[in-house]
Amino acid sequence: MSIYKRAQQWTTFTRVWHLFDAKWQNPFESAKIIQKYLAGLHKPIYGPSADTGDHVVVINSKEIALPGDEWQKRVYFHHTGFAGGASWTFAWELHEKDPTLVLKKAIYNSMKGNLYRHTKMERLHIYPDANVPQEILENVTNQIRRPRLIPKRLDEYSEEEVEKFPKLIDYPEDYVIQKIK
Amino acid sequence: MSNNNLFLPVGFPRAPLANGVGRWICQLQRLTFKFCKNYPSSRGMREFLEFELLDFTKKNPGIVVYVKPRRHRAPNLTAEYLNGEKQIVDCRNFSYEEVKKWVSLLRSQSGRGTVRLLKMWHTDHPSIQGPWSPFVNRDPKLNWVEFPNEDLSQPIYIEKSATEKLIEIFEEQQRIERQPKQE
Structure with a gap:
């Protein structure tokens, strides 16, 4: 292999x-997108064993x-292996303990359970x-678009915009509006 | 398929020195006919020498032809090629037609020997546009973007929200109301 061809190989397989x-x-919707970048599925040279995966910084x-009431309803199961070692953790509990774990587990579960999964998770x-x-940040050269818009809260609009917005009804006089802190 | 085929040298079809492009050089340089004058196993070979050999040499002046009679041994064809390869074809009990076909094959092949072809075609330039890399077709503007970037993070296709649709309906309503009524 000539020097030129070798450099060409490096460029093609650059991470x-x-x-x-x-x-x-x-997180479950994002996991499907992120998982593709980790596996290198967005590249034309993709092969399952070709090690074409990229790094993703979230x-x-x-x-x-x-979505919905998943914070309350979603449960993460763990078993220590000892008798009575089973434990169930709610998503909100897990998120309080480690705010990266819900997303990490969502991405991990979105991948196929084969020997490449751990290598991909390393990235x-x-x-x-x-x-x-x-x-870490100085390596980043691309941004993945998020699947959904960030909703804007009412208190984030200026008073002028709120005034201009067409009103369907007037609140009754004794209606209490909760202030967002 | 026997296992022997797996251990054949592998390769792609190719012509030595672009043979056949512009000019053609016969790769067969020397052909030796070895045969016996008495044995019936050389009969086909003897017939070939009698009826065909002179025509063959006239048609192929570039090939050196040796005729080597040897007593009481099986006949064979020994071909030597431009690349130094030597091929021997055992012609025992071959008929006249068979010898003719083998001679024609030896004359027309490149002398590279039998290879297991990985593909039925080969090209030195598999792609005109060159191999892909992550930098191909990349917007040069991205080179001086600072990450994280809010614009690049937005979804490309944004569906209209119910609120936006409502505002549109409202504005349309206002426009119709403002128009002078026809009576």
Whole structure:
């Protein structure tokens, strides 16, 4: 192999670092997208054993949004292996303990259970907020688009915009509007 | 298929020195007919030498032909090629037609020997546009973007929300109301 061809091989198989902002995103929906980048499915040279996967840096995993009442209903099971060692943790409990775990498990479960799964998971870097170490962030050259828009809260609109908005009804005088802190 | 085929040298079909493109050089350089004058196993070979050999040499002046009679041994065809390869075809009990076919084969092949073909075609330039890399067709603007970037994070296709649809209906209603009524 000539020097030129070897360099060409390196360029083709270069690992790209992608960034994903998980703010207000459904982790199970995002997992399907992120998993493709980790496996390299977005590349034309993809092969299951060709090791074409990329790195994905996920930020703001603390602000993920589970659909419906999944925070209360979703349960993560763990068994220590000893008698009576079973434990069930609610999604909200797990999220309080480690705000990266719900997303991490969602991505892990979205992948096929084969020997490549651990290698692919090694290339996933999840951070609970936007504070990413410089040595990680400087590698990033691409951003993955989030599947959904971030909804805007009422208190985030200016008063002028609220005034201009067409009103369907007037609240009754004794109606108490809860203030968002 | 026997296992022997698995251990054949592997390769792609190719012509030595682009043979046949512009000019054609006969790769067969030397052909030796070895035969016996008495044995019936050489009969086909003897017939070939009698009826065909002179025509063959006239048609192929580039090939050196040796005729080597040897007593009481099986006949064979020994072909030597431009690339230094030597091929021997055992012609015991071959008929005249069979010898003719083998001579024709030895004359027309490149002398590379039998290879297991990995593909039925080969090209030195598999792609005109070159191999893909992550930097192909990449927007150069992305080179000076600072990450995380809010614009690049937005979804491309945004469906209209119910609120936006409601506002549209409202504005349409306002527009119709503002128009002078026809009576």
